[in-house]
Amino acid sequence: MLNIVLFGPPGSGKGTQSELLQEKFNLVHLSTGDVCREEIKKASPEGLEAKRLIDGGNFFTDELAYRIVEKFLDFHKDAKGFVYDGIPRHVGQIPVFAELLTKRNSAVDLVIEIKVEKEELIQRLLTRGESLGRPDDSCREVIEKRLRIYSEVTAPIADSYRKQGVYQSLDGMGSVKEILERISQLIEKLFADKLANIELK
Template identity: 75%
Template sequence: MLNIVLFGPPGSGKGTQSKLIQDRFGLIHLSTGDVCREEIKKATPEGLEAKRLIDGGNFFPDKLAYRIVEKFIDSNSEAKGFVYDGMPRHVGQVPVFAEMLAKRDSIVDIVVELKVDEEELIQRLLKRGETSGRPDDSGREVIEKRLRIYDDVTAPIAEEYKKSGVYYSVDAMGSMDEVLDRISKLIGEKLSLTPVFAEVR
């Protein structure tokens, strides 16, 4: 089972690229947020617990998020591999994530960080905010705060993965297809993966 971690700041395109990589290489895109929302929608025991916490204004605990992710992985045990989008989210999750994979005789094969200039990120998010109605994309000040949180909380996981030699960065400036080709080339070279579909549009 292959495990590809894709991460980057808000607006870097990690969700879009994760889905495209899923299609190109025949993997499963595992978005932590999507998987947790699906559990809530289905009103599973984990979903009901999550809903109680969220409705009470509490943070979503790492432990619960990992229980939900483990459940998803085990329900797709025949998968060729996963593209993780949103996990691990901070340095403290790195060993927990490794332990979760180790229980399944697996490891993190490659970690790819999407690099985008800050002003470009801000413009992308402002543009997205015009059509999405998302409050977290509603203005420059809000966006800049989100980027600072990313720098403080999530970006440091790069240093952890550099230690194990699985970290790489990709220039995520340019069109969606250009970025996809760069990521695909890296994954193909490092993991000897052959695309299932040569072109994804």
């Protein structure tokens, strides 16, 4: 099994790239946000708990998020590999995530941080906010706050994974196609043997 974690600041394109990698390498894309929203839609016990938290103006707890992720992994137990988007979200989640994979005789193979210049991120998000009507992407001040939170909360996971020898930094400037090509070349270079066991599309 191949486990790839993709992370980067808002506007870096990690969601788009995760979906493209899923298609190209026949992996399962696990977006924590999408999976949690699906549980809410299905009104599962976890979904109802998540809805109560959201309705009360609270964030998901780590414990709840991982219960939902675990259900997703169990449902896709025959997958050849995963590309994770939005997990782990902070340093404290790393050991919990590792334990979750260890229980399935697996581990993180590669962590890719997509690096994009700050002003480019802001412009991408403003454009997205205008085209999709997303309030969290429509104001420069709000966007800069989101980028600060990312820098303080999520970016530090890079150091932990660098020490484990699985971290790679990648230039996220350019077109979607160019960035996909860079990520693909990195994966193909590092995991030729594993990819040989995955039926590529």
